[in-house]
Amino acid sequence: MRRDVFQAIADPTRRAILSLVVVGAMTPNAIAEHFGSARQTISKHIQILTECEVLVQKKTGREIYYHFNPKKMKEIDIWLERFRKMWEDSYNQLDDVLNDL
Amino acid sequence: MTNNFVFESDLAARTIRIVREFNAPVEKVWKAFTDPDLLEKWFAPKPWKVETKRMDFTVGGVWLYAMVSPEGQKHWTQYEFTAIENCIAYSTTGMFADEDGNTGAGAPKTYRNVTFLSIGSDRSKVETVITFTDEATIQMFVEGGFKNGTAVTLNQLDELLVLE
Numbered sequence: 001m002r003r004d005v006f007q008a009i010a011d012p013t014r015r016a017i018l019s020l021v022v023v024g025a026m027t028p029n030a031i032a033e034h035f036g037s038a039r040q041t042i043s044k045h046i047q048i049l050t051e052c053e054v055l056v057q058k059k060t061g062r063e064i065y066y067h068f069n070p071k072k073m074k075e076i077d078i079w080l081e082r083f084r085k086m087w088e089d090s091y092n093q094l095d096d097v098l099n100d101l
Numbered sequence: 102m103t104n105n106f107v108f109e110s111d112l113a114a115r116t117i118r119i120v121r122e123f124n125a126p127v128e129k130v131w132k133a134f135t136d137p138d139l140l141e142k143w144f145a146p147k148p149w150k151v152e153t154k155r156m157d158f159t160v161g162g163v164w165l166y167a168m169v170s171p172e173g174q175k176h177w178t179q180y181e182f183t184a185i186e187n188c189i190a191y192s193t194t195g196m197f198a199d200e201d202g203n204t205g206a207g208a209p210k211t212y213r214n215v216t217f218l219s220i221g222s223d224r225s226k227v228e229t230v231i232t233f234t235d236e237a238t239i240q241m242f243v244e245g246g247f248k249n250g251t252a253v254t255l256n257q258l259d260e261l262l263v264l265e
Contacts, residue, residue, distance in 0.1 A: 083117070084108040086146045091106070091121045093143035097133050098125040 005075050008052035013037065014045050018068065021055060025065040105226075115233040122226045127219040130227060131188045134215065137164070145169075154200065160185055164193075165202045179204060180213075190216040210234045 009015055017031055032042040046066060049055040054073065055066045107120035123130050133139045137153040145151040148171040155165040162182050167175035179198040185191045195211045196204040212232040220226050 080108075080110050080117075087108060087119050087121075088106060089146035090143055091104070091123075093147070094133055095104075095123065097139055097143045098123055098129055101125065101129050101133065101139075 003048065003051040003053075005052055005054060005072055008049055008054040008072075009076070011045065011048075013042070014049055017042070017045055017049060018054065021066055021068045025058070025067045027063050027065055031066065117231045119229045119231075120226065122220065122224060124224055126223055127188055127217050127225040130225045131217055134217075134227070135191070137166075140164075140166075155202065158182060158185070163202065165198060165200075167200070175200070177202075188217060190214065 009018070013035065016035070020026060020031060020034060028043060028046055031046065032039045035042055046055065050057060050066070052072070054069055056069045058065050058067055103122075105120065105122045107118070109118045110116070111118075125133075133143065135158050137156040141151045141153060145168055150169040152167045152169050152175070153164065154167065154177075155163060157163060160182055164180045164182075165177065166179075167177050169175050177198045177200050178195060179202050180193040180195045183192045183194055192215070193213045195213060198204045211234065214230045216228045218226040218228070
């Protein structure tokens with residue numbers, strides 16, 4: 001299955017996990033403690049976020065920490081910026097059409 | 102005078118909101134959004150062109166059009182009008198189609214609400230809210246965007262974007 005940033009943010013639990021990890025790197029246990037869901041469910045979400053490369057695993061001592069990868073989220077901004085530009089361009093053309101009406 | 106362009110996304114809600122003001126009475130702006138001859142003049146960002154095959158601006162009716170690339174390649178999209186309030190608002194469901202207006206079963210949809218507001222004798226405001234059905238829709242939108250940087254892919258992306 002394809003993994004990308006949009007899939008990362010498509011789920012409310014994953015968005016919640018991201019908002020936690022943005023503040024600081026966390027172990028999977030620390031993340032799971034914030035949720036009522038089964039630990040396995042949270043692990044699955046963490047796995048998807050890692051596959052989407054929005055989270056990066058780093059080992060510190062014996063513990064694995066998950067870090068937020070801001071570079072990946074930038075893709076959304078790029079896409080939205082393109083979309084925004086297209087609307088702007090079309091609407092500028094519409095100004096001319098309205099002038100001639 | 103500024104045109105007060107607003108482009109806001111709420112990815113959690115899967116919506117994008119676009120607001121813009123125009124120096125024209127609301128009746129004229131409405132016409133530019135709903136008359137296919139006028140739509141063809143502005144709807145596609147250059148160098149793309151819009152070619153209308155069918156336009157039935159009634160509830161249940163459709164606008165079937167092609168986005169035509171500079172190379173002449175056509176990408177068909179169909180909007181179904183789901184609600185119309187003359188000079189006030191209209192809603193559509195957008196889907197990819199073939200040139201006969203056949204849409205694939207389970208094809209991703211986007212929903213649009215477009216509202217028109219008179220803010221002076223010669224000035225209007227248009228607000229568009231686009232809602233993406235689901236994750237699949239967003240993914241589809243992205244497919245073209247980040248796979249690679251070829252011109253073809255970017256053109257496809259443009260076409261996807263214009264579908265809204």
